[in-house]
Amino acid sequence: MxxxxxxxxxxxxxxxxxxxxxxxxxxxxxxxxxxxxxxxxxxxxxxxxxxxxxxxxxxxxxxxxxxxxxxxxxxxxxxxxxxxxxxxxxxxxxxxxxxxxxxxxxxxxxxxxxxxxxxxxxxxxxxxxxxxxxxxxxxxxxxxxxxxxxxxxxxxxxxxxxxxxxxxxxxxxxxxxxxxxxxxxxxxxxxxxxxxxxxxxxxxxxxxxxxxxxxxxxxxxxxxxxxxxxxxxxxxxxxxxxxxxxxxxxxxxxxxxxxxxxxxxxxxxxxxxxxxxxxxxxxxxxxxxxxxxxxxxxxxxxxxxxxxxxxxxxxxxxxxxxxxxxxxxxxxxxxxxxxxxxxxxxxxxxxxxxxxxxxxxxxxxxxxxxxxxxxxxxxxxxxxxxxxxxxxxxxxxKSAPAATIRAPIAQSRSGREHLLPGVRRYVLDFDTDRDDLVPELSLSGGEQDQLSGLTLFPLPDGRGMRVSFLLDPGEAEALELRLLLRDAEGAAASPVWLHRWTPKRDGDV
CATH class of the missing domain: 2.70.98.10 (Beta-galactosidase; Chain A, domain 5)
Structure with a gap:
């Protein structure tokens, strides 16, 4: 300005x-x-x-x-x-x-x-x-x-x-x-x-x-x-x-x-x-x-x-x-x-x-x-x-964002975890074949133990790597999620993924 x-x-x-x-x-x-x-x-x-x-x-x-x-x-x-x-x-x-x-x-x-x-x-x-x-x-x-x-x-x-x-x-x-x-x-x-x-x-x-x-x-x-x-x-x-x-x-x-x-x-x-x-x-x-x-x-x-x-x-x-x-x-x-x-x-x-x-x-x-x-x-x-x-x-x-990032995000998805009422599963796919990256997951507005099941694993046919985790929001009004992949030296290898969960969104049938 x-x-x-x-x-x-x-x-x-x-x-x-x-x-x-x-x-x-x-x-x-x-x-x-x-x-x-x-x-x-x-x-x-x-x-x-x-x-x-x-x-x-x-x-x-x-x-x-x-x-x-x-x-x-x-x-x-x-x-x-x-x-x-x-x-x-x-x-x-x-x-x-x-x-x-x-x-x-x-x-x-x-x-x-x-x-x-x-x-x-x-x-x-x-x-x-x-x-x-x-x-x-x-x-x-x-x-x-x-x-x-x-x-x-x-x-x-x-x-x-x-x-x-x-x-x-x-x-x-x-x-x-x-x-x-x-x-x-x-x-x-x-x-x-x-x-x-x-x-x-x-x-x-x-x-x-x-x-x-x-x-x-x-x-x-x-x-x-x-x-x-x-x-x-x-x-x-x-x-x-x-x-x-x-x-x-x-x-x-x-x-x-x-x-x-x-x-x-x-x-x-x-x-x-x-x-x-x-x-x-x-x-x-x-x-x-x-x-x-x-x-x-x-x-x-x-x-x-x-x-x-x-x-x-x-x-x-x-x-x-x-x-x-x-x-x-x-x-x-x-x-x-x-x-x-x-x-x-x-x-x-x-x-x-x-x-x-x-x-x-x-x-x-x-x-x-x-x-x-x-x-x-x-x-x-x-x-x-x-x-x-x-x-x-x-x-x-039409260019993708962050073309120079080592592990760009391909997509992110979420849905109910049907065997665990009230719990939601998130999956993030990354365009990388590196299995030595470490996912770093945190949330604001709640407790860290509301997150579980954090894993990183390869997708079939060399389609990249997937991060999966569960969120149990409990009685929270809003939660802010943050996820990042880091390399062995601790440097960021992916964009910082950010998401806001609210209970009204999960109230849909």
Whole structure:
């Protein structure tokens, strides 16, 4: 985190509620033409907040889901607009979950252009619409979509979408959309209602040399802000991001570099959903490389009540939400293609100081609601009138976490031990053939004798090593488990596996 100055020294659900490859150096780019959006953000922060004006005008008001899908940008007007070398841009209509107007500016041939929204930029499915007006005063675009020849040189694939509050998402080669990112989160997982800062202004520069730059103005009741992003699509699509936050009030519930995902069920607790598929999730692991040199592996859960976890740190190396299951057999879903959904890895640049990586897990009974959020929260609150900048790289990747670890975790599972009522068995599989490693298991919130049966043994056909143990939670309200493999010299050979047990989770039939 950079303190610059101070005068006083669920995808659709969440939007509706609001209505790794190798890392290179951060690139430097020329200032945008026209008025500086950073200066505009500073001016916004110094003024009282003005919420967006009322209801959308026709034909974008009072839409059903199917009606909104029946609005399509016209090629050459609002779709497939050339945006420099090897990039095209689509402008997205307002309506349904996306009522708030977003001003879109494009730099074309070095000239800054602003595109007003008019209905003639779109076609409208006749069964849902009639008497389309010529103008829609007060309406603006809801966001934009970027295209690039990602998988084939003759096909302009979607690579990124920016739409709804401050949400955006991207994919790399051979991926389908999954989890999302945000410019900033406010109050996520807290006792008060969450606040959703939104993009009010997007400025897209001309693509060149395989990358494209976008700027955004952010506004909400509690803060204004500015985002500067450079997207480089590829096998992994990488974003170099700088976010400047300008609080109007003191903020102690900030979420920096937030990632939002979905987890319904998996092998840690299959009873969470009666479903034919063995797994249903966009992400299944929070992985952290902390400033102390540890690698933390935290399986994600679908809890019975909201769970918030804080992983204290200073200057984290990276954190991300990962999809570690990568075969069709993991999911058995011919339509959702969860095995092809990206992981997202945040790598901070510069000093972010002391704080915590936060994980918020929210109960859900459906795969259509995002219920997982991970972000960085600084230890010190952001002060009203201050200016704070966070630089980081965000990689959308299929790469496994911790590729350099000697004994990476392949999977972890749990289930009832049927011959011992109330007892739960855990198994962790490691991608290693070393049988000289020693498992180190501990728990917090209870007594060590609640753990038993700790063993390490090889899996069949050279598939790795398995650790198994039993947990007898007794009357505990919550227990924190920690497991690590060490070598003969006592050095860590695996990530630190972390898991929170709660009795409500084991209450499922």
């Amino acid at each position: 950079t303190l610059i100055t101070s005068d006083i020294s669920r995808r659709a659900l969440l939007v509706g509620m609001a209505a790794a490859s190798a890392l290179g150096p951060v690139r430097s780019f020329a200032q945008s033409p026209g008025t500086s959006l950073l200066d505009a953000a500073r001016a916004l922060a110094a003024a009282p907040y003005l919420p967006p004006a009322g209801e959308l005008p026709a034909p974008f008001n009072n839409l059903t889901y199917d009606a909104y899908r029946g609005i399509r940008p016209i090629e050459g007007r609002a779709a497939m607009l050339a945006q420099g070398d090897d990039f095209l841009l689509d402008l997205l209509p307002p309506g349904l979950y996306f009522p708030d107007p977003v001003t879109v500016e494009r730099v074309v041939d070095g000239v800054l252009q602003s595109q007003p929204l008019t209905p003639d930029l779109f076609t409208f499915e006749p069964r849902y619409f009639s008497d389309i007006p010529e103008t829609s005063p007060g309406a603006g675009f809801s966001g934009l979509r970027l295209r690039h020849p990602l998988n084939r040189p003759d096909v302009m694939d979607e690579v990124a979408v920016i739409q709804g509050a401050s949400y955006f998402r991207a994919i790399g080669e051979a991926m389908v959309y999954g989890l999302s990112a945000r410019a900033v989160a406010l109050g996520t997982g807290g006792v008060d209602p969450e606040e959703f800062p939104r993009f009010t202004h997007l400025r897209v520069h001309e693509g060149a040399d395989g990358h494209i730059r976008m700027e955004a103005l952010i506004d909400s009741l509690s803060l204004a802000g500015y985002l500067d992003m450079v997207l480089t699509p590829g096998a992994d699509s990488v974003m170099d991001i700088s976010v400047t936050l300008l609080p109007r009030v003191n903020i102690d519930t900030i979420g920096v570099a937030p990632l939002t995902s979905m987890y319904l069920k998996g092998p840690m607790h299959g009873a969470a959903s009666d479903d034919f598929r063995p797994r249903v999730h966009d992400s299944d692991v929070l992985f952290i490389e902390n400033g102390m040199g540890e690698a933390l592996w935290r399986p994600i859960e679908n809890p019975r009540s909201v769970e918030t976890s804080a992983f204290g740190d200073e200057n984290p190396v990276s954190f991300g939400l990962y999809q570690t299951a990568r075969t069709y057999e993991d999911f058995e879903d011919t339509e959702a293609l969860y095995e092809h959904r990206p992981s997202a890895k945040v790598s901070p640049r510069g000093s972010w100081g002391r704080g915590a990586v936060m994980l918020v897990e929210i109960p859900t009974g459906t795969e259509f609601l995002d219920n997982i959020v991970a972000f960085w929260r600084p230890e010190e609150p952001l002060a009203a009138g201050g200016e704070y900048r966070f630089d980081y790289q965000l990689a959308w990747t």
